[in-house]
Amino acid sequence: MSLIDIRGVEKVYEMGAETVRALDGVDIAIEAGEYIAIMGASGSGKSTLMNLLGCLDTPSAGHYQLDGVAVETLDDEALAHIRNHKIGFVFQTFNLLARTSAVKNVELPLIYSGTPRSQRRGRSFRALERVGLADRADHQPNELSGGQRQRVAIARALVNDPSILLADEPTGNLDSKTSEDIMALFDGLHASGNTVILVTHERDIAEHAWRVITLRDGKVLHDELTERGRAGQAGGGGGAAHAARPVVSPDASARPGAPA
Amino acid sequence: MIVGENVLAAIDALRANKLRAVLTTLGIIIGTAAVIAVVSIVQGLQFMITNQLEGVGSTYMQVFPDVGFNQGPGMVARPVELTWNDGLALRQQVPGIRLITPIIAGSKPTRFRDRRHTPDFVFGVSEDYPDVMNHTVDQGRFLSRIDVERRRKVAVVGSEVVEKLRLGQQPIGGEIYVGSLPVTVVGVMEEQGTTFGGNLDDLVIVPFDTALLLFGRDAGDQVQLRLHAANADAVPQVRDGIERVLRNRHGLEDGEPNDFTILLQDEILKSVGAILGGVTATVAAIVGIALLVGGIGIMNIMLVSVTERTREIGLRKSVGARRRDILAQFLVEAITLSLIGGAMGVAAGYGVGQLVAAVIPNWPQAHVPLWAVALAFGFCTLVGVGFGIYPASKAARLDPIEALRFE
Numbered sequence: 001m002s003l004i005d006i007r008g009v010e011k012v013y014e015m016g017a018e019t020v021r022a023l024d025g026v027d028i029a030i031e032a033g034e035y036i037a038i039m040g041a042s043g044s045g046k047s048t049l050m051n052l053l054g055c056l057d058t059p060s061a062g063h064y065q066l067d068g069v070a071v072e073t074l075d076d077e078a079l080a081h082i083r084n085h086k087i088g089f090v091f092q093t094f095n096l097l098a099r100t101s102a103v104k105n106v107e108l109p110l111i112y113s114g115t116p117r118s119q120r121r122g123r124s125f126r127a128l129e130r131v132g133l134a135d136r137a138d139h140q141p142n143e144l145s146g147g148q149r150q151r152v153a154i155a156r157a158l159v160n161d162p163s164i165l166l167a168d169e170p171t172g173n174l175d176s177k178t179s180e181d182i183m184a185l186f187d188g189l190h191a192s193g194n195t196v197i198l199v200t201h202e203r204d205i206a207e208h209a210w211r212v213i214t215l216r217d218g219k220v221l222h223d224e225l226t227e228r229g230r231a232g233q234a235g236g237g238g239g240a241a242h243a244a245r246p247v248v249s250p251d252a253s254a255r256p257g258a259p260a
Numbered sequence: 261m262i263v264g265e266n267v268l269a270a271i272d273a274l275r276a277n278k279l280r281a282v283l284t285t286l287g288i289i290i291g292t293a294a295v296i297a298v299v300s301i302v303q304g305l306q307f308m309i310t311n312q313l314e315g316v317g318s319t320y321m322q323v324f325p326d327v328g329f330n331q332g333p334g335m336v337a338r339p340v341e342l343t344w345n346d347g348l349a350l351r352q353q354v355p356g357i358r359l360i361t362p363i364i365a366g367s368k369p370t371r372f373r374d375r376r377h378t379p380d381f382v383f384g385v386s387e388d389y390p391d392v393m394n395h396t397v398d399q400g401r402f403l404s405r406i407d408v409e410r411r412r413k414v415a416v417v418g419s420e421v422v423e424k425l426r427l428g429q430q431p432i433g434g435e436i437y438v439g440s441l442p443v444t445v446v447g448v449m450e451e452q453g454t455t456f457g458g459n460l461d462d463l464v465i466v467p468f469d470t471a472l473l474l475f476g477r478d479a480g481d482q483v484q485l486r487l488h489a490a491n492a493d494a495v496p497q498v499r500d501g502i503e504r505v506l507r508n509r510h511g512l513e514d515g516e517p518n519d520f521t522i523l524l525q526d527e528i529l530k531s532v533g534a535i536l537g538g539v540t541a542t543v544a545a546i547v548g549i550a551l552l553v554g555g556i557g558i559m560n561i562m563l564v565s566v567t568e569r570t571r572e573i574g575l576r577k578s579v580g581a582r583r584r585d586i587l588a589q590f591l592v593e594a595i596t597l598s599l600i601g602g603a604m605g606v607a608a609g610y611g612v613g614q615l616v617a618a619v620i621p622n623w624p625q626a627h628v629p630l631w632a633v634a635l636a637f638g639f640c641t642l643v644g645v646g647f648g649i650y651p652a653s654k655a656a657r658l659d660p661i662e663a664l665r666f667e
């Protein structure tokens with residue numbers, strides 16, 4: 001069974017008289033250990049999808065099975081547990097607590113998992129080491145560069161050893177050099193066995209992944225392996241057993257005025 | 261999430277906005293300060309009064325001329341009198357009276373050689389005074405019955421007077437002037453401390469009739485009588501006896517009200533308690549309003565805080581905070597805010613109580629009982645919970661993704 005299995009997922013926003021179908025019947029299966037980039041035009045539903053995958057939001061229709069559990073049946077408590085233990089979420093805007101040191105920011109998920117105080121600092125420090133920011137542990141967010149802030153956010157996502165890392169445009173606010181550093185981090189996390197799913201607008205960022213899912217108007221337009229993915233599969237590494245094939249949504253291209 | 265974590269987070273959050281926190285809790289500060297100040301003052305008073313009254317014992321009684329007597333409508337104007345002759349008649353005619361003294365009090369300057377001093381009190385009393393008031397002599401002797409009957413020019417003084425007039429190591433036998441009257445000091449009273457009107461050690465006691473020489477004949481028309489029944493069981497019978505004898509002597513018809521008031525020790529205790537209780541209750545009501553206002557202030561600032569920190573709440577939820585974690589965080593913050601206000605209020609109230617006691621002469625020492633402090637903090641916690649629960653549950657119910665998207 002797949003790690004992530006979503007079927008016929010829809011997300012509809014009612015905006016007064018208007019209804020926005022942010023996701024319009026999405027089916028995706030993701031195996032443990034995959035490295036996936038989600039692409040698509042602005043407004044195509046990438047963030048909406050990520051939020052659903054991260055159990056931050058619930059679909060209007062359809063099913064989401066995570067690790068064999070039907071997410072729509074879970075209550076607040078169980079969802080919080082999943083967000084805390086299974087998923088590390090990295091935001092485009094970092095979302096660090098202001099006036100709070102890097103290491104304290106990284107500690108946050110440990111507080112909610114009930115980790116004893118004595119272990120928290122050590123684990124947070126090691127997470128900061130993994131992202132190469134141990135020397136800035138006591139700096140506050142406003143004393144850090146954008147790239148450093150994103151590393152803190154990644155360390156926070158990693159600190160509870162989640163199996164899935166979700167990142168919504170993690171390099172969206174960073175220059176290309178810093179973006180490459182951050183991507184090197186994700187590459188390493190994938191290599192060490194994590195499932196990594198990230199949203200990006202940039203082709204060369206997406207090329208880091210093994211599989212690219214392209215959305216358009218809330219539907220899956222393409223779902224294909226990248227060069228790396230093909231090479232990786234040929235080499236038998238990475239753990240992605242998925243045989244990606246291009247999916248062309250029949251009505252997506254037919255819709256008039258749809259953004260390209 | 262453990263409480264300690266929430267307390268730390270709350271203190272961090274409040275520290276980021278110190279001035280705002282203090283201003284917000286002003287209502288709480290004023291409320292608790294008022295309780296503590298009033299309770300400390302009232303307790304001080306009550307402590308002093310009950311101490312004095314309990315010292316005189318349960319057989320103690322007071323008789324006052326009822327000065328309101330003539331003010332009723334349709335009353336024939338007739339001077340209300342209560343004289344020492346009434347007192348002497350009571351001593352003879354009411355069985356069960358063990359001790360009795362009149363008291364007239366006034367103020368007169370005193371002089372010893374070139375030293376001048378105006379004591380707080382000049383009393384005119386009978387020889388029973390020390391036993392009636394449980395206030396004994398320390399040196400020399402008290403006034404004797406002969407002194408009182410013969411209107412002798414003798415006096416017993418308090419330690420303060422000895423000091424102020426520099427009567428020296430051997431004050432007995434000293435000739436002092438009270439007003440223009442020369443008197444001989446025959447004794448020094450034991451030290452007793454302060455009461456409402458002044459320092460009880462700053463005192464000159466002379467025989468009752470001698471005092472009339474000082475204050476004038478008219479001063480003897482309305483005196484207070486203080487007495488003791490032979491034992492506690494005799495109190496009701498003595499009371500009835502006093503009423504009967506005085507009504508008779510004052511020529512009151514049946515149906516006419518008494519022109520005097522008899523107070524028993526436990527009644528005095530009760531009425532003191534009632535008055536102070538009334539003061540406390542009034543203040544409690546005002547404090548209730550202050551705490552309500554304070555609570556609304558806290559609710560207001562917590563709502564602001566929840567709105568300001570919507571993204572933080574979203575983030576906390578996205579990394580695994582449950583509803584109850586967020587609820588606890590903001591509730592603890594509200595309670596902490598309220599308790600900080602409470603602590604400042606207790607400190608301020610204690611300061612005000614001490615200040616009042618220090619500034620007003622002869623005011624008893626302020627006394628803050630532990631229960632008042634516990635009560636203040638208890639109420640602050642209640643206010644914090646009561647007014648914090650709504651903002652906190654509002655925060656807890658936030659949808660994570662909407663909170664994160666909030667701008």
Ligand SMILES: Nc1ncnc2c1ncn2[C@@H]1O[C@H](COP(=O)(O)OP(=O)(O)OP(=O)(O)O)[C@@H](O)[C@H]1O
Pocket residue numbers: 013015020021022040041042043044045046047048049
């Ligand atoms: N809370 C909301 N209320 C109403 N409409 C929304 C809401 N969130 C998203 N939408 C709509 O859903 C659609 C998909 O939004 P989404 O944020 O998923 O796009 P995206 O692919 O992440 O775009 P971008 O690349 O610009 O981040 C958009 O048309 C957006 O306007």
Ligand SMILES: [Mg+2]
Pocket residue numbers: 046047048168
């Ligand atoms: Mg987006």
